[in-house]
Amino acid sequence: MLKGKTAVVTGGTRGIGFAIVKKYLENGANVAIAGSRQESVDKAMEKLSDYQDRVMGIWPDLCSPEEVAAAFGAVKEKFGSIDILANNAGISSRTSLYEYTVEEFSKILDINVKAVFVCSQAAARIMKDQGGGVIINTSSMVGEYGQPSGCGYPASKFAVNGLTKSLARELAKDQIRVNAVAPGVTRTDMVAVLPQDMVERISAGIPLGRMGEPLDIANAYLYLASDLASYVTGVTLRVDGAAMT
Numbered sequence: 001m002l003k004g005k006t007a008v009v010t011g012g013t014r015g016i017g018f019a020i021v022k023k024y025l026e027n028g029a030n031v032a033i034a035g036s037r038q039e040s041v042d043k044a045m046e047k048l049s050d051y052q053d054r055v056m057g058i059w060p061d062l063c064s065p066e067e068v069a070a071a072f073g074a075v076k077e078k079f080g081s082i083d084i085l086a087n088n089a090g091i092s093s094r095t096s097l098y099e100y101t102v103e104e105f106s107k108i109l110d111i112n113v114k115a116v117f118v119c120s121q122a123a124a125r126i127m128k129d130q131g132g133g134v135i136i137n138t139s140s141m142v143g144e145y146g147q148p149s150g151c152g153y154p155a156s157k158f159a160v161n162g163l164t165k166s167l168a169r170e171l172a173k174d175q176i177r178v179n180a181v182a183p184g185v186t187r188t189d190m191v192a193v194l195p196q197d198m199v200e201r202i203s204a205g206i207p208l209g210r211m212g213e214p215l216d217i218a219n220a221y222l223y224l225a226s227d228l229a230s231y232v233t234g235v236t237l238r239v240d241g242a243a244m245t
């Protein structure tokens with residue numbers, strides 16, 4: 001479904017991002033894995049030796065326009081284009097408002113929102129020159145409902161939804177589609193840090209009766225990146241088993 005296309009996946013070293021990387025490779029794309037450190041990128045690439053001609057690693061500071069532009073330039077140089085950007089890197093928080101520091105709040109907005117802006121800008125400049133492309137952002141179900149602690153996390157995902165809708169409208173004239181995927185509770189390291197009783201309580205309340213798997217989310221990323229979604233832009237697609245909170 002993606003033969004001949006090139007994708008950049010931020011936070012592609014593990015969890016949902018790694019599942020997206022694999023799904024895109026299986027469907028014929030070239031993929032650049034953007035991670036926070038060379039060691040984690042190298043470790044992820046070791047697991048993808050079957051695809052070594054179609055995968056590369058980059059580790060720019062995702063909030064630095066200069067570093068991101070240089071890294072995306074290297075991807076274009078190697079593979080000839082950037083057709084798909086998956087803005088997936090993210091961190092979460094459960095800190096109570098009473099303990100939340102300005103530094104922690106700023107950090108979550110940097111990685112979850114500013115990096116989406118910086119990477120989208122760098123990719124859109126390349127995509128516009130190519131005649132089009134696709135940007136897909138990882139939101140969250142808490143970007144619809146909020147959550148009872150860690151307010152910076154849902155605030156960041158509401159912002160991601162706002163960027164998605166706005167950039168979809170702004171970039172449509174350049175044939176760049178912009179969508180988001182809003183996962184429910186998904187079995188990754190991000191969930192592994194939650195108390196077990198909280199995970200069980202959340203899972204029991206999911207109408208489809210189970211937690212999401214990274215593959216469930218990657219399948220939505222494949223659809224939105226593909227030509228099957230050629231008239232879909234500005235949406236946040238919920239992939240959450242109909243969870244309500």
Ligand code: NAD
Binds near residue numbers: 062089091140
């Ligand atoms: P994870 O912790 O397993 O993976 C997060 C990824 O982001 C890692 O690859 C990590 O290296 C990367 N990352 C974090 N900070 C970075 C930085 N400064 N620079 C570059 N990369 C950085 O978590 P995950 O569950 O796979 O999360 C992926 C995305 O899905 C996040 O945006 C998260 O908010 C979202 N999400 C997850 C869930 C869930 O239940 N797991 C639910 C909704 C949304």
